[in-house]
Every structure is written in C-alpha cells, then in structure tokens.
Amino acid sequence: MFHLSHLLSWLARFCAILAGLLLTAITLMTCASIIGREFIGRPITGDFELSGVAAGAAIALFMPLCQVRRGNIIVDFFTTRCSSSTIHRLDRLGAWLLAVCFFILAWRTGVGGLNAFQSSSGTMILGFPEWITYGFMVPAFGLTSLIASAQAIGLMDNNGSELR
Numbered sequence: 001m002f003h004l005s006h007l008l009s010w011l012a013r014f015c016a017i018l019a020g021l022l023l024t025a026i027t028l029m030t031c032a033s034i035i036g037r038e039f040i041g042r043p044i045t046g047d048f049e050l051s052g053v054a055a056g057a058a059i060a061l062f063m064p065l066c067q068v069r070r071g072n073i074i075v076d077f078f079t080t081r082c083s084s085s086t087i088h089r090l091d092r093l094g095a096w097l098l099a100v101c102f103f104i105l106a107w108r109t110g111v112g113g114l115n116a117f118q119s120s121s122g123t124m125i126l127g128f129p130e131w132i133t134y135g136f137m138v139p140a141f142g143l144t145s146l147i148a149s150a151q152a153i154g155l156m157d158n159n160g161s162e163l164r
Helices: 004-040 047-068 084-118 131-152
Strands: none
Touching: 004 047, 004 131, 047 131, 084 131
C-alpha cells in the first residue's frame, strides 16, 4: 500500500534530482562560457542571468528534501535539559510554523509568478521569462509546506517514513 509519507518523500527526492540537474546544467554552461571566452573570444551571452535563474529554482527545489530529512537549522541550546516529550512538542510546533511560512511563500510566489507572466517580465539581457523560475518555486514551496504539515501532525518521522 502506498502511503502519503512515501509519496511526499518520493516527490521531495524528485525535486532534489531536478535541482541537481539544474545545477549540473549551470556548471556545464559556465564551463562552456569560460572556454568560449578564453579560446574564441565569445562567452555565452547572458550566462550570469541564466545561472541566477537556475540557482534560484534549484534552491527552492532542494527545500522539500531538506524538510523531509529535517535538515533545517535546529537550535537545541535551550532544550538540552528538556524532556523528550517537550522536545517532541517543540519540534511539532516548529514544523507547524514552517508549514505556515512555506504556505505563505508558495502563495506569494504564485502571485508574483502570475504577475511576471501577465506583464511578460524577463531578464535584462536575454529577456528570459521570469515566470518560468516561479513555476519551479511554487510547487516546491507548496510541497515543503505539505511535508512540514505531515510532520507536525505526526504522519512522518525524521527520515520521511510513516510513523507507526
């Protein structure tokens, strides 16, 4: 049987793979641009724009896996002497707060993406449509919010597995 936690974990890994592919493409493009600049005197026009666009999308795409693994910053200085049940409750509260923050990020990023699409906003040199980047960010932020919500209500543990 396929459980929600398995689906969320799979989607998070898929997003991370997409992010890795984007970063690989940035690296190859940067190498090609440097080689072109040094050997034939022609770099790839707008390479820094494309790098920025792809890096922004990649960062957002890594967020779901980071949350599945609870890789976000945890400050345990004040809770070292707390009981495990108190720490567990604080972890759930933190997951709820993160879920709300990422829901708001997804919502506002979606609004920004629609605005960029309607105004045909693009980068300065290439005119690369900005809404495409938003198109990667919104689902990733929404998925991160769903994962944090599942963790907050106790459906997922620290490894993205279903709690029994």
